[in-house]
C-alpha cells in the first residue's frame with residue numbers, strides 16, 4: 334500500500350480542475366456498468382477528486398456535505414480494489430470494513446455497495462451487521478468471510494470480541510462515514526478498542542460533513558499521512574441546480590395554498606413537506622387526506638425499522654410525499670441543559686436524518702419555516718443531490734420572516750452576483766379563494782382529538798408491524814412491499830366532495846399558462862436545441878409560477894389509476 338509521506342491539503346483550486354469522467358479512472362467494466370445503471374453520467378466533484386487518490390492507495394479525509402455523492406466516492410475505489418485483488422487472490426477474506434454511526438446509515442451504505450456491485454455480486458460480497466439481531470444469528474454470514482462488512486463501531490467490535498470476525502490478517506481498507514457524528518454518538522471507546530484488532534497497515538478513508546475537533550481526533554487515531562480534501566463548496570448546491578423560493582402566507586393561507594398546489598397538479602415529482610412538530614405532521618396529513626392526497630409521516634416517534642422502511646419505500650417510488658418534522662430541541666441552541674439525556678437523543682435523531690439519503694426528491698416544501706439556519710440547510714439539502722436539480726419552496730408567516738432574513742444573510746455569499754438567492758413565489762392567492770372554503774371545511778375536521786388519535790393509531794400500527802409481524806416479514810419480504818405507510822388514518826370524517834376539483838376552481842392564470850405551453854410546444858417541436866429537462870428547469874428559474882408545472886386536472890386522475 335502506498336502511503337503519502339506528507340499530509341497534503343487540497344482545495345478545489347489545488348487539484349487539476351480538468352474534468353475527469355468515470356471512464357477515465359481505470360475502473361473495472363463491471364463497476365462502470367453498475368454506475369451507468371444508476372444513471373450517473375459523471376462523477377460529482379468529491380468523487381472526481383477522491384476516487385483517483387484512493388485508487389493510488391492514499392489515506393483520504395474528505396470534507397463534503399451530505400448529498401455530494403461522498404458515499405460512492407469511497408465505495409467505488411473500495412470495490413475496484415477488491416476486484417483487482419481478487420484476480421490473483423486464492424483465499425476469500427474480509428478486505429474492507431465500513432463504519433457508520435447508525436443503523437440507518439449502515440443500511441444506506443450497504444445499499445449503495447449492493448447497487449455498485451450489481452454486475453459483480455458473486456465476486457464482491459457485502460454484509461450489513463448493524464441490525465440489532467442476536468450476535469449468533471449473524472455469525473453464519475460472517476463465517477463466509479464477505480469482502481466488505483458494514484456496521485456501527487460497537488456492532489463490529491462485538492462480533493470481533495465474540496470471535497465471529499477477525500480483521501487482523503486480511504483487512505486492507507477502513508472507511509468511516511459521517512465521521513463527525515461518530516464521537517457524538519458515543520462510539521469513541523469502541524473505535525479505540527476496534528483499532529487494537531486491526532492490522533498495522535491498512536488504507537483508511539474518513540468522510541465528514543464538517544471538520545470538527547472530533548474528526549481531527551479521529552483522523553489522528555485512524556489515518557496515516559492522509560490527503561485532506563476540502564472542497565470549496567457552499568453549504569447548499571449552486572443555483573443552477575437548486576432553485577429557492579419563498580411565499581409570504583399566514584397559517585390559514587398555508588393550508589389553502591398547499592391544498593391548491595396539490596389539487597391543481599402543480600407539485601410535480603417526489604416531495605418532502607417539512608413542519609415544525611409531530612402534531613403538525615399529523616395535522617397536515619389529516620388535512621391532505623381529505624383531499625385524497627396521501628402522504629406518509631416521518632418522525633422520531635416511530636420505531637427505527639418503520640422509519641427505515643418508509644425511506645426505503647420512498648426511494649423505491651412506492652409513494653411520493655413525506656411529511657417530516659425535524660427536531661425542535663436542536664432548533665433552539667439556547668435550550669437549558671437540564672434535559673441532557675433527552676438532548677443527546679435529539680442530537681442523535683437529527684444526526685441520523687442528516688445522513689439519510691432521500692433519493693430523487695424534486696421539491697422540499699417548508700410548510701413551517703425552520704427555526705434556524707442549520708435546519709434550513711439540513712432540510713433543503715434533501716433535494717438537488719448528486720447532480721440532480723431541485724426546488725425548495727418556503728411558506729413564511731409574519732413571525733417567521735426574521736428567520737428567513739437570517740437564512741438569506743447566511744447564504745448571501747453564495748448567491749450569484751447581483752442576484753437574490755431567494756426568489757418570491759408569486760402565487761396569486763386571490764385566484765385560489767375557492768380553495769379557501771374547502772380548506773376551512775377540511776381544517777374544521779382536523780381537531781386536536783383527531784390528531785391525537787392519528788398519532789396513537791400510527792404508532793400502534795407500526796409497533797404491531799415491527800414487533801409481532803417481524804418474523805413473518807423476514808420469511809415473506811414481498812408482503813412488506815404491500816405494507817404502505819401513507820394510508821389514510823381515517824380519524825377525520827370522510828368528505829368525498831373535497832377530493833374533486835371542479836373547473837371553476839382552476840385559476841385563470843393557470844388556464845392561460847396551459848394554453849401558452851401547448852402553443853410553445855408545437856412551435857418548438859421541430860427545432861433542435863437544449864433538452865426538455867434543461868428548458869423546464871430554466872423556465873422554472875425564470876418564472877416562479879412555473880416552478881411547478883400545471884398539468885391540468887386529467888393528469889391527477891391518470892396518476893391515481
Ligand code: AMP
Pocket residue numbers: 372373374375376377380398399400401402403404405688690691692693718719720721
Ligand atoms: P451521498 O452524498 O453519498 O448521500 O449521495 C447523495 C445522492 O447522490 C445519492 O442518492 C446518490 O445516488 C447520488 N449520487 C452519487 N453519485 C452520483 C453521481 N455521480 N451522479 C448523480 N447522482 C449521484
